Amino acid sequence: MAGHSKWANIKHKKAAADAKRGKIFTRLIKEITVAAKMGGADVGTNPRLRLAVDKAFDANMPKDTIQRAIDRGAGNLEGVNYEECRYEGYGIGGAAVMVDCLTDNKTRTVADVRHAFSKFGGNMGTDGCVSFQFKHCGQLLFAPGTDEDTLMEAALEAGAEDVLSHDDGSFEVITPPYEFSDIRATLEKAGFKADMADVSMKPLNETELTGDDALRMQKLLDALESLDDVQDVFTSAVMDEEA
Numbered sequence: 633m634a635g636h637s638k639w640a641n642i643k644h645k646k647a648a649a650d651a652k653r654g655k656i657f658t659r660l661i662k663e664i665t666v667a668a669k670m671g672g673a674d675v676g677t678n679p680r681l682r683l684a685v686d687k688a689f690d691a692n693m694p695k696d697t698i699q700r701a702i703d704r705g706a707g708n709l710e711g712v713n714y715e716e717c718r719y720e721g722y723g724i725g726g727a728a729v730m731v732d733c734l735t736d737n738k739t740r741t742v743a744d745v746r747h748a749f750s751k752f753g754g755n756m757g758t759d760g761c762v763s764f765q766f767k768h769c770g771q772l773l774f775a776p777g778t779d780e781d782t783l784m785e786a787a788l789e790a791g792a793e794d795v796l797s798h799d800d801g802s803f804e805v806i807t808p809p810y811e812f813s814d815i816r817a818t819l820e821k822a823g824f825k826a827d828m829a830d831v832s833m834k835p836l837n838e839t840e841l842t843g844d845d846a847l848r849m850q851k852l853l854d855a856l857e858s859l860d861d862v863q864d865v866f867t868s869a870v871m872d873e874e875a
Contacts, residue, residue, distance in 0.1 A: 665704050720756075724849040729865065733859075773803070812829075842871075846871035
């Protein structure tokens with residue numbers, strides 16, 4: 633894609649996320665609690681919980697904080713009862729947007745999400761209007777200069793679905809969502825440490841935005857991200873680095 637650096641875009645997102653670390657802790661605690669409630673407290677048999685705990689360790693969350701969240705979800709401690717909900721819509725230039733939430737009040741959450749969409753130039757759509765444009769998968773991004781042949785061999789042998797090369801020289805390994813942790817660990821043992829690694833909703837097609845459109849889209853995404861009930865925001869939009 634002309635003028636677009638996958639590496640710079642991902643690094644920008646990571647830096648923005650790191651700047652909100654306090655909020656990240658809150659979101660991770662909610663995800664751990666819900667995962668433990670739905671699938672049990674054993675990370676060995678609950679892949680969703682294992683992913684959440686791995687993310688928490690990556691974010692340097694204390695072990696006792698993680699354990700309290702697991703205990704709360706398993707019913708061993710009292711806590712708030714969260715519900716999962718997903719809202720879909722369109723941003724600037726028709727870019728797809730998907731918003732995953734955990735909330736104790738769906739009426740409040742849907743109103744907040746709809747308000748953010750309308751205030752910043754987007755449109756909230758119906759269930760399923762854009763979700764088909766995304767693939768649930770693990771993504772590991774490796775810096776330009778990584779040995780492509782060796783990475784590809786190691787990744788495919790570990791069970792990865794695909795290895796993508798980008799115009800800026802970076803490489804992206806795609807994994808099944810619940811095999812992500814094992815594949816990541818195998819690659820690290822082989823000497824490949826990803827600079828960005830996450831289970832995400834990967835857009836099947838990207839909408840490139842530049843200039844004012846990119847700035848407007850970033851404002852919409854920031855507004856959605858800032859909502860207390862929002863866990864993740866996924867979009868097909870790719871903004872130039874100035875946004």
